[in-house]
Amino acid sequence: MNKPKIVVEYSDKKNSSGKVIDGTIHLNISSRLSPLEKEKHIAKLTENLTGKISWAQRYQFGNSEGIVKTDEELFRLANAINKAYYNFTFQNIEFHKQNSTWGTCSLKTKQIFISHRLIGAPMELLWYVVAHELCHLGEPSHNQRFWSIVSRACPNYDECRKRLKAFGLQ
Ligand SMILES: [Zn+2]
Incomplete structure (x- = not known):
């Protein structure tokens, strides 16, 4: 956590x-x-x-399991991460049917899409993917600067990336 x-x-x-x-x-x-x-x-x-x-209390999810199921809950999570660690400007964030990527971020429209496969995913993984996409608003490339920005919200991002790979196989 x-x-x-x-x-x-x-x-x-x-x-x-x-x-x-x-x-x-x-x-x-x-x-x-x-x-x-x-x-x-x-x-x-x-x-x-x-x-x-619990995650649920912190981010006022509509369920007690502390997992994100709806676009509204996803938006609250992204907003909380952004406010606490970044302060980037983003238009919107929502779940989108995408199988090849976990998330996408448009620098033009400042719109973030998160793969529908992460609906109900363990919070740490969703947290990492949301932070990752938010960070693209500050740094488009996966360079050293990008990962240092990611690590602000997600110091254990390396572990999350590994777990995400495993999660994708399920
Ligand atoms: Zn990326």
Whole structure:
């Protein structure tokens, strides 16, 4: 699982708290603590929230399994990845019947198509393919720069590519 984005705020109160909004962890840490204690609170809350939130809750999928089945859910996922890691401009993203590729991205129309074979796929794989296609908006070629951009949202992209090959055989 990819690490969620974390926003930390400090306020003058006794307790620290945290919640998840749109896939981002928002922490409210007590400013009365020592620097070391603050770090401890941040680490503990982050660990708890990361463990607790499922994909479904993070991205408001219409199902509890945390898998993407519809174009709307796909759009929410792409939007969340894009907002957290990139900020590229894309028009739309939807599932499309395509057997030869996992995804395509048109630089002209800024439209992304994801293969229908990934409907209901393991989230990590879909996450990787969506991030991959988003990154083409910033770098058209599969060069070193491209992979370094991909790794921002998907540090384990190498493993995902291998798993995707295996997934394609099913
Ligand atoms: Zn590509």
